[in-house]
Amino acid sequence: MPGPTPDVDDDAPSDDSDDGVRIDMISGARMDGLTGMEKIRLILDGVRDGNIVILEEGLSPDEESKLIEVTMTEISPDDFTGIEIETYPKAEAGDQSFLDKLMGRKSTQKLTVIGPANQIETLHKDENLISTLVSRK
Amino acid sequence: MGLLTNLKDSISRVTDGLFAADEPKRIGIYGPPNAGKTTLANRIARDWTGDAVGPESHIPHETRRARRKENVEIERNGRKVTIDIVDTPGVTTKVDYKEFLDHDMEKDDAVRRSREATEGVAEAMHWLREDVDGVIYVLDSTTDPFTQVNTMLIGIIESQDLPALILANKTDLPGSDVQQIANAFPQHETIPLSALEGDNMDEVYTKIAEYFG
Numbered sequence: 001m002p003g004p005t006p007d008v009d010d011d012a013p014s015d016d017s018d019d020g021v022r023i024d025m026i027s028g029a030r031m032d033g034l035t036g037m038e039k040i041r042l043i044l045d046g047v048r049d050g051n052i053v054i055l056e057e058g059l060s061p062d063e064e065s066k067l068i069e070v071t072m073t074e075i076s077p078d079d080f081t082g083i084e085i086e087t088y089p090k091a092e093a094g095d096q097s098f099l100d101k102l103m104g105r106k107s108t109q110k111l112t113v114i115g116p117a118n119q120i121e122t123l124h125k126d127e128n129l130i131s132t133l134v135s136r137k
Numbered sequence: 138m139g140l141l142t143n144l145k146d147s148i149s150r151v152t153d154g155l156f157a158a159d160e161p162k163r164i165g166i167y168g169p170p171n172a173g174k175t176t177l178a179n180r181i182a183r184d185w186t187g188d189a190v191g192p193e194s195h196i197p198h199e200t201r202r203a204r205r206k207e208n209v210e211i212e213r214n215g216r217k218v219t220i221d222i223v224d225t226p227g228v229t230t231k232v233d234y235k236e237f238l239d240h241d242m243e244k245d246d247a248v249r250r251s252r253e254a255t256e257g258v259a260e261a262m263h264w265l266r267e268d269v270d271g272v273i274y275v276l277d278s279t280t281d282p283f284t285q286v287n288t289m290l291i292g293i294i295e296s297q298d299l300p301a302l303i304l305a306n307k308t309d310l311p312g313s314d315v316q317q318i319a320n321a322f323p324q325h326e327t328i329p330l331s332a333l334e335g336d337n338m339d340e341v342y343t344k345i346a347e348y349f350g
Contacts, residue, residue: 061296064289065262068230072259075232077248082231085285117231125283 021052021119021134028057028109036063040070047083047116048074052134058087058110082117086130161208161219162349165269167261167294169286170197170227172275173306177332178224181345182206184338190224196240198254200226203264213346220349223269226257228286265293271300271349278305278313278329282321291322300348305329308336 024046031039039059044067046053059067067083075082087110113120113130124131166174178190190206192199206222232254237247265272272294276282294301303322305315309331319327328344330337 061289061293062266065266065293068228068289069259069262071230072232072255072262075251075255077234077251081233082229085230085289087285087288117233122285 021050021136023052023054025054026056028055031055031057036060036066039063040067043067043114044070044074044083047114048080050116050119050136052113052115052120055112055114058112080116083114084117084120084122085112085114086122086125086132087112088130161221162270163205163221163223163268164271164273164345164349165203165223165225165261165264166273166275167225167265167290168227168275169277169284170229171195172227172277173332174227174275175200175224177273177275177304177306177330178204178206178222180332180335180338181211181222181342182209184342185209185211190222197236198226198232198250198257200224201250201253201257202226203257203260211342211346213343213350216346216350218346218350220345223264225261225264226254228258228261228290230286232258265290266297269299272302273345274301274303274325275306275332276303276318277307278315278318279307279310282318287321291325295324301325302344302348303327304332304341306332309334 026042031042034042040063043053043055067085071083074080113132115132115134119135121133121135122130123133166178168174175191175193179193182188182190186206186209188206191204203226204224206224209220209222211218211220232251234244234247234251237250238244242250274291274294276287291301303318303325305313305318305327307313308315308329313329315327315329326344328337328340330341332338
């Protein structure tokens with residue numbers, strides 16, 4: 001039985017996608033309560049609607065791996081060509097708890113930008129800046 | 138009853154360990170499309186078994202299924218290392234059949250190829266999570282290694298605690314920049330090579346034996 005469907009549309013105004021590009025900025029707190037598959041569904045449902053999804057805290061490596069895998073299964077000609085994704089790791093020192101440092105665990109928190117591959121193009125990325133061109137459908 | 142169960146479990150663990158030590162390690166060859174993964178897999182397989190693994194091509198996503206070459210015995214410094222080579226499709230987050238039309242392909246063929254490519258990438262990710270014991274990560278040293286796919290894949294490999302060897306391929310081409318790859322992943326050793334020309338394969342085999350033996 002499918003679990004609860006997380007949706008960022010809950011409080012959104014009526015569809016205005018014809019007028020621009022919608023950006024969903026999703027907090028770490030919002031993602032915390034979701035399972036890995038729910039996170040992937042939340043991202044891909046948004047991206048397939050043509051939205052840009054920005055995650056405050058990103059995904060774990062295992063979730064990233066599954067995101068690639070599920071994205072591949074959903075690609076279809078003339079409809080969905082996949083995703084463009086860029087991340088920035090947050091400064092580690094401040095985010096790590098004492099236990100994390102002791103255990104050698106690295107923080108996986110990273111600002112992540114995900115969009116439809118046919119609408120988002122990374123123009124430039126360096127250690128301080130991601131420059132992205134976003135086009136309408 | 139509990140004592141017997143414990144004894145059985147202990148024996149099973151010991152025998153499993155013995156057999157596991159004898160089993161060849163499955164080494165996945167990963168990397169972005171067109172990095173030369175199949176050329177490398179073929180080079181290794183031909184050098185040590187005489188057979189190839191699969192067809193090579195300059196068209197992206199020529200490899201659309203993970204292919205395994207079993208029991209490749211590599212001998213280094215008087216020591217034998219037996220591995221199964223798993224040549225995987227190039228990993229990407231997007232596949233557009235229109236890109237194949239640039240390679241003189243009809244639409245139907247291009248659509249079929251893109252569908253197979255997406256299935257192949259999904260399969261490669263599954264192998265990475267479940268079925269490989271180590272990774273050879275191949276990069277084209279003439280291209281920018283600071284891509285999101287490379288960063289994500291190296292992160293995934295590290296999170297699985299898999300031994301990983303990074304190879305800077307295509308050193309025979311003008312514009313090859315091995316240092317750029319070493320700078321991108323300083324936490325790993327980078328070995329330069331030309332899988333096509335067979336340059337520096339001695340060092341590659343020594344490192345394979347060292348990392349996966």
